[in-house]
Amino acid sequence: MTPITCNEDLRQLAMRRAPRAIFDYVDRGSYDEHTLNGNRRALDALMLRQRVMIDVDQRSLATTMAGEAVSMPVGLAPTGLTGILHADGEILAARAAQAAGVPFTLSTVSICSIEAVRAAVEKPFWFQLYVMRDRDFAASLIQRAKTAQCSALVLTADLQIQGQRHRDIKNGLTVPPRLTVGNALDLLRRPRWAWGMLRTPHRNFGNLAGFISGGGKGMTTLSQWIGSQFDPTLSWQDVAWVRSLWPGKLIVKGILDADDARAAVDAGADVIVVSNHGGRQLDSAPPAILALPQVVAAVGDRCEIWFDSGVRSGQDVLKALALGARATLIGKAFLYGLGAMGERGVTTALDLIRRELDVSMALTGTRDVREIGPQVLWRP
Structure with missing residues (x-):
């Protein structure tokens, strides 16, 4: 097998091993994909400032995210349908994250349930919440997350209405x-994929059993179901309501605007994630990396600020931290690894980012990830 040297290698392997419809769901964005592609162009356009003759022998990538010690400033973002990209996908990704010393976030629309993932790992993970039209059901999900000892709740703010994804x-x-x-x-x-799916009991929306009409037996397309259940009336008052039910760290994901950042903090967010949903929602929204500085300027030290959307390498992590993010989340990057090689692929994706970040820190004269700032960017 050709050595895997970058995330694109994992992407190409996942493309061959996962069914086309599922790979397209992971890989593509909404409408004409201007924002999806813009995320990459904007990150690539940022250049790093090379420094030499600086002692960088003892380097540290360790930091904290939402008060939890992590081995590097990278967490696994919540991703729906992970368990049909690869059988038991959420469990495998959670195990890989635990071994790597980074956080894993389970999606509301995961295939493996909160309880199934909790039984498979030693360390509590984070849970991502979509607030449904049925607020009692949303409250029950929060209670299940508390029972599973989830250490943080991630509230996704930018999917009240789903952007059209042509491929899906x-x-x-x-x-x-x-x-x-x-x-x-x-x-x-795809016999490897088919055999895995035949062997696993996890083939449906594990967290939504009994909630989806018809018993959740594949009765509708994903976009139709989201359109019927997700709530376009969601407001900052609902965020405050979630805050009142959740005693732990509250992370609000999907912020691109300074006013929204301030509103999120006022509603009780401990962490804001600057994100455009990976280019999967509002097409022609700005690349998330371009929105990051204004969000940092708007809320300052009132909460932690993380970055998401387009992160594929350690260099991307370094650039986000240089512009004010405390940490980053990855979605596609770990999903490509999962689709390519299961748990080993997720581990490989994290190892690639770790090594790239370490080398890039050294070549910019940086020894501690907590010291990264604007000084590592090259400015003409």
Whole structure:
């Protein structure tokens, strides 16, 4: 096998091993994908300031995220349908994150349930909440997260209404995936994936069992279900309501605007994640890395600020920290590893980022990740 040297290698391998509809769900964005592609262009455009003849022998990547010690400023973002990209995907990703000393976040629309993931790991993870139209059900999810000893709650703010993702509609993505005339050959050409899915009991939305109409038996496409259950009336008052129910750290994800950042802090957020949902929601929204400085300026030290959307390498992590983020979250980057090689692939994705961040710190004259600031960026 050709050595894996970068995240793109994992992406190419995942493309070959996962069914097309599922890979497209992970890989693509909304509408014409201007924001999806803009995330990468904006990160690539930032240049690093090379420094030489500085003692960088003893380097440290260790820091904290939401008060928890981490081995590097990287966490696994909440990603829906992870368990159909690879059988038991959420469990495997949580195990890899635990071994790497970084946080894992379980999505509301995960395939493996809160309880199944908690039983498989020693360390509590974080839980991501979508507030449904049924507030009692949302409250029950919060209670289940508390019972599982989840150490932080991530409230996603930017999916009240789903941006159209052309590929998902054309592929007819359902959960669990249906065998049709159109996709039969594609599924049969992925025997590794098919065998894994046949062996696992986790093939549906684990956290939503009994809530989805029809028993959750693949009765609708993902986009149709989201359209019927997600709540467009969600407001900052609802964030305050969630805050009143959740005693631990509250992380609000999906902020691009300074006014929204201030409102999130006022509503009780301990952490803000600057994110455009990986280019999967409002197309033509700005690249998240360009929005980061104004959010940092707006809320200052009132809360922690993290960055998400487009992070694929250690250099990307370094750039986000240089612009004021305390830490970063990765989505596609670890999903490519999961789709390529399961738990070992997630470990590989994290190891790649760790090594890239370490080397890039050294070449910018930085020994401690907590010392990263604007000085590592090259400015003409």
